[in-house]
Amino acid sequence: xxxxxxxxxxxxxxxxxxxxxxxxxxxxxxxxxxxxxxxxxxxxxxxxxxxxxxxxxxxxxxxxxxxxxxxxxxxxxxxxxxxxxxxxxxxxxxxxxxxxxxxxxxxxxxxxxxxxxxxxxxxxxxxxxxxxxxxxxxxxxxxxxxxxxxxxxxxxxxxxxxxxxxxxxxxxxxxxxxxxxxxxxxxxxxxxxxxxxxxxxxxxxxxxxxxxxxxxxxxxxxxxxxxxxxxxxxxxxxxxxxxxxxxxxxxxxxxxxxxxxxxxxxxxxxxxxxxxxxxxxxxxxxxxxxxxxxxxxxxxxxxxxxxxxxxxxxxxxxxxxxxxxxxxxxxxxxxxxxxxxxxxxxxxxxxxxxxxxxxxxxxxxxxxxxxxxxxxxxxxxxxxxxxxxxxxxxxxxxxxxxxxxxxxxxxxxxxxxxxxxxxxxxxxxxxxxxxxxxxxxxxxxxxxxxxxxxxxxxxxxxxxxxxxxxxxxxxxxxxx
Amino acid sequence: xxxxxxxxxxxxxxxxxxxxxxxxxxxxxxxxxxxxxxxxxxxxxxxxxxxxxxxxxxxxxxxxxxxxxxxxxxxxxxxxxxxxxxxxxxxxxxxxxxxxxxxxxxxxxxxxxxxxxxxxxxxxxxxxxxxxxxxxxxxxxxxxxxxxxxxxxxxxxxxxxxxxxxxxxxxxxxxxxxxxxxxxxxxxxxxxxxxxxxxxxxxxxxxxxxxxxxxxxxxxxxxxxxxxxxxxxxxxxxxxxxxxxxxxxxxxxxxxxxxxxxxxxxxxxxxxxxxxxxxxxxxxxxxxxxxxxxxxxxxxxxxxxxxxxxxxxxxxxxxxxxxxxxxxxxxxxxxxxxxxxxxxxxxxxxxxxxxxxxxxxxxxxxxxxxxxxxxxxxxxxxxxxxxxxxxxxxxxxxxxxxxxxxxxxxxxxxxxxxxxxxxxxxxxxxxxxxxxxxxxxxxxxxxxxxxxxxxxxxxxxxxxxxxxxxxxxxxxxxxx
Numbered sequence: 001x002x003x004x005x006x007x008x009x010x011x012x013x014x015x016x017x018x019x020x021x022x023x024x025x026x027x028x029x030x031x032x033x034x035x036x037x038x039x040x041x042x043x044x045x046x047x048x049x050x051x052x053x054x055x056x057x058x059x060x061x062x063x064x065x066x067x068x069x070x071x072x073x074x075x076x077x078x079x080x081x082x083x084x085x086x087x088x089x090x091x092x093x094x095x096x097x098x099x100x101x102x103x104x105x106x107x108x109x110x111x112x113x114x115x116x117x118x119x120x121x122x123x124x125x126x127x128x129x130x131x132x133x134x135x136x137x138x139x140x141x142x143x144x145x146x147x148x149x150x151x152x153x154x155x156x157x158x159x160x161x162x163x164x165x166x167x168x169x170x171x172x173x174x175x176x177x178x179x180x181x182x183x184x185x186x187x188x189x190x191x192x193x194x195x196x197x198x199x200x201x202x203x204x205x206x207x208x209x210x211x212x213x214x215x216x217x218x219x220x221x222x223x224x225x226x227x228x229x230x231x232x233x234x235x236x237x238x239x240x241x242x243x244x245x246x247x248x249x250x251x252x253x254x255x256x257x258x259x260x261x262x263x264x265x266x267x268x269x270x271x272x273x274x275x276x277x278x279x280x281x282x283x284x285x286x287x288x289x290x291x292x293x294x295x296x297x298x299x300x301x302x303x304x305x306x307x308x309x310x311x312x313x314x315x316x317x318x319x320x321x322x323x324x325x326x327x328x329x330x331x332x333x334x335x336x337x338x339x340x341x342x343x344x345x346x347x348x349x350x351x352x353x354x355x356x357x358x359x360x361x362x363x364x365x366x367x368x369x370x371x372x373x374x375x376x377x378x379x380x381x382x383x384x385x386x387x388x389x390x391x392x393x394x395x396x397x398x399x400x401x402x403x404x405x406x407x408x409x410x411x412x413x414x415x416x417x418x419x420x421x422x423x424x425x426x427x428x429x430x431x432x433x434x435x436x437x438x439x440x441x442x443x444x445x446x447x448x449x450x451x452x453x454x455x456x457x458x459x460x461x462x463x464x465x466x467x468x469x470x471x472x473x474x475x476x477x478x479x480x
Numbered sequence: 481x482x483x484x485x486x487x488x489x490x491x492x493x494x495x496x497x498x499x500x501x502x503x504x505x506x507x508x509x510x511x512x513x514x515x516x517x518x519x520x521x522x523x524x525x526x527x528x529x530x531x532x533x534x535x536x537x538x539x540x541x542x543x544x545x546x547x548x549x550x551x552x553x554x555x556x557x558x559x560x561x562x563x564x565x566x567x568x569x570x571x572x573x574x575x576x577x578x579x580x581x582x583x584x585x586x587x588x589x590x591x592x593x594x595x596x597x598x599x600x601x602x603x604x605x606x607x608x609x610x611x612x613x614x615x616x617x618x619x620x621x622x623x624x625x626x627x628x629x630x631x632x633x634x635x636x637x638x639x640x641x642x643x644x645x646x647x648x649x650x651x652x653x654x655x656x657x658x659x660x661x662x663x664x665x666x667x668x669x670x671x672x673x674x675x676x677x678x679x680x681x682x683x684x685x686x687x688x689x690x691x692x693x694x695x696x697x698x699x700x701x702x703x704x705x706x707x708x709x710x711x712x713x714x715x716x717x718x719x720x721x722x723x724x725x726x727x728x729x730x731x732x733x734x735x736x737x738x739x740x741x742x743x744x745x746x747x748x749x750x751x752x753x754x755x756x757x758x759x760x761x762x763x764x765x766x767x768x769x770x771x772x773x774x775x776x777x778x779x780x781x782x783x784x785x786x787x788x789x790x791x792x793x794x795x796x797x798x799x800x801x802x803x804x805x806x807x808x809x810x811x812x813x814x815x816x817x818x819x820x821x822x823x824x825x826x827x828x829x830x831x832x833x834x835x836x837x838x839x840x841x842x843x844x845x846x847x848x849x850x851x852x853x854x855x856x857x858x859x860x861x862x863x864x865x866x867x868x869x870x871x872x873x874x875x876x877x878x879x880x881x882x883x884x885x886x887x888x889x890x891x892x893x894x895x896x897x898x899x900x901x902x903x904x905x906x907x908x909x910x911x912x913x914x915x916x917x918x919x920x921x922x923x924x925x926x927x928x929x930x931x932x933x934x935x936x937x938x939x940x941x942x943x944x945x946x947x948x949x950x951x952x953x954x955x956x957x958x959x960x
Contacts, residue, residue, distance in 0.1 A: 003732065005632065005700070007632070022731070022732035022923065024921045025921070038700045038731075038732075039634075039698050039699035039700035039701075039731075040632060040699075040700055040701075065920040065921045066921050067732075067921035067922065067923040069732075094732075094921075094922075094923045094924070095892065095918075095920075095921045095922035095923045096921075096922075097919070097920045097921050098919070101919060101920070102920065105920070107920060121913075122691075122694040122913035122914070122916060122917060123694075123698075123916070123917075123920065125694070125695050125698035125699060126697075126698040130698075131698065131699065134634060134636070134695070134699065135634055135699070137635075138629075138634040138635040138636070139629075141625075141635045141637075142625055142629045142635065145621075145622055145625050149618075149619075149622045152485065152487070152520060154519075154614060154615055154618040155617075155618040155621045155622065156614070156618070156950055157621075157707070157724055157949065157950065158950065158951065159722060159950070159951045159953060159960070160640070160684075160707045160709075160722055161653070161684075161709070161721070161722055161953050161958065162958070162960075163958050173641070173655050173656070173657060173677070174655070174656050174657065174658070174660065175653050175654070175655055175684065176653070176654050176656065176660065177653060177654065177711045178654070178660065180654065180656065180658065180660075180663050180671045181663075181670070181671055183660050183661075183663065190661070191660045191661055197653070197711055197713075197721070197955060197956075198721075198953070198955070198956060198957065198958035199956040199957075199958070200958055202958055204641075204655065211602075211950065211951060211960065214602040214603075214605070214960075215605050215614070215950060217606075218504075218519050218603075218605035218606040218610075218611065219519035219520075219605060219611065219614060219615070220485070220518045220519035220520055221519075221520075226706070226707065227637070227640045227706065227707065229640075229641070231657045231677055233677075241641070241677070241678075242639060242640055242641055244637055251502070251518075251519075252483065252502035252518075252547075252549075252574075412575065433601075433602035433959075433960050434602070436602060436603070437602060437603075438575075439577070439578070439581055440545040440575075440577045440581070440582065440585065440587060440603065441504045441505070441545045441546050441547035441574075441575045441576075441577050442547065442574075442575035442576075443502065443547040443574045443575045444574070469637065470636055470637065470638065470639070470691065470695060471638065471639045471691060473639060473641050473678070475677060475678070476677075476678060476679040477678065477679075478641065478642070478643050478678035478679070478680055478682055479913075480639070480642075480691065480694075480913050
């Protein structure tokens, strides 16, 4: 008999037909009712054991966590909670799970904290919550590729090990093949990088943008989707040392086109999971309601998870210039009453997360695209506006998570770019190839970066970013 | 007017309609015929300049490499070589390209060696060859996701920074946040990793398999597709220090199922590009014929590129046990005549690339799956056969490139796994979480790793692996 997935049986199984499944025991009631799950979907398949046919010894070996092979006949269920169930004809224990040992793990049938689940990240995907989160993460990834491929973008893998720091923030991890106990030195007592694997200092990428730009200027429309790294010592619920980023880059595209792309893209991928992951989303929606039920009413979300997603896909993102945003912030209550940690006093201030959240959650009550930021708080590659003081930057801000997208129109003018690099003390020699692209058929072009885990957070309603990636990396945390 | 891609105009453009394009000049004949390309496809769009309407000064600024905006009317072409062309109504220079400077680059219209192109990797995607290779690479990537998602696999991103070495080969890059000039030491003069970013030694992953296994044992069927790293000092046409790997992992699946999956998967993705990338493949086929025309006849490929791809998708891969392969090799001519560098004398020998190529290219003349290798030449996690001397390993060998897939059924039995780790001196404490999965509902499961760049090499016919990834990383090479 061919094995069938539980997802298939629950959605398309035929009554009176025989099926064979391989799956794990999620619960075992009354020595009779087995709830089986194989990871293909959230819901379990109830399998009914004819207890009289098996001796006590055998039944005792069936525990939560066991892997079983079951053959049986599908029938309509008498009990509540499921439409169909399987009458077991044969049952085989493939892999045991000692009940005493299970009790010590998060597989045991009681409520475990998310912190506890993180400590057993190798098992947490077997829980309902993490099964749902990771299936959603997978579907969202696919939606990303599907969107860009349908829109004729070429997927580009930019290098992970580089010797440049795209953002210039200096928060890169060093990559080396040296024995750290005995670093080779030069005559001048400097590190002798010539002897290292790559013959020069190497680090992990913070962004594939600069390389993606070189490809957009040949292929027209490209996107990356790969891991990026920040050696930043921040222990927050929004930061990871290793995270996945999506970076489209488009030739012959200005900032307006870039905003259109970001909005269209985000709406597409959210629509995609609304269509393909209803069951998992409904489960996570209930989870969030339970989680928030312990909070005071005013701290709970106004919308349910699915309402929030549908709100995003069916409303325009509000586009606001930085200058307008500063005016709003200067005049707003929390600023006047000094409730903000950072009081906005004048144009030029860098916006903090508290200001972004105020704009999105209190003032506009919808996703917001801020654009045209002061040049001196943004990166060297952003296009200078005619006012000579703002750049064509944009950030997309989302309720609950703040900045989800950061992008810009790129400075395509050779002289302006080189001037800017001089001002910001960026090494022109290191980035000769980047500058070179402005010599040969330069053109206006734009792109953005979207932190994939922030998107997964938004879609799943998980409040800690460590709970939307299989094995999170954060300061002092490299488990698994 | 809305801008249209050249791909769209060439495939679906309507005669007498007006179009607007943004693209780069590939050639400019007789001050009149512009071959324009925007990266959307291989072929150029011919645009005809009414020379009489423009002064010499202006025409002189139009060079190869320039970015232009052109509006004009589509008409049937009088000339040879193209079906349609555009009568230019307006033309705007968006980005210049100085002809003297172009002459110094690979954009200049003459034959450049692949080595030369590598030195200007930021520009090479603008050539026909690299445009075709990178479009194929993009489509192949998408086919990978499409295959697994259609087959209900969940995409899993396994960590890039780890503190384990899955293969145990010790060829990992170190990741650190230390200032290499001043490494903190302990009292015992050891490196004080507690003070490093993660609080312990960290390295770049060589494989996501072990983490993928933990996910397969919850979600059932998973796959990874991400970068992996080898700090191996090999300067060959088949090795990169940073490459992308695809690693499916399937619960309740034995080695036969694993072989079926590998074969089905490879055939699917090749079929996909045969269907979607005909034009680029035909171009690369011609390129290969030209490249091989300088070789003596017996060194040229017997099949053309597309014939070779179709051969793979329409024939069964030959499945041969390691033991059978050794018998064939012991008896074969090059072994008897000592033409091999490594003479096969007895069972247990590790196969070299020369042996694999003999089996694939001379003996079987088709893709080969070798399986059931001696345990002592394979990794600790492979399932021991009943003979106690072979393991359920498999390698898929391809003509021209050798090993493209390496996989195995995994050792699911707790005691056998732990014994094996002891024998091979693998640290049980480090891999506690991996071993743990064998305690809770273990089951037979299998998976494999496919080096993505080797697949791209096979599909594009490019002989050097550095030419199928945008910015290759190899020993002493970290440019761009």
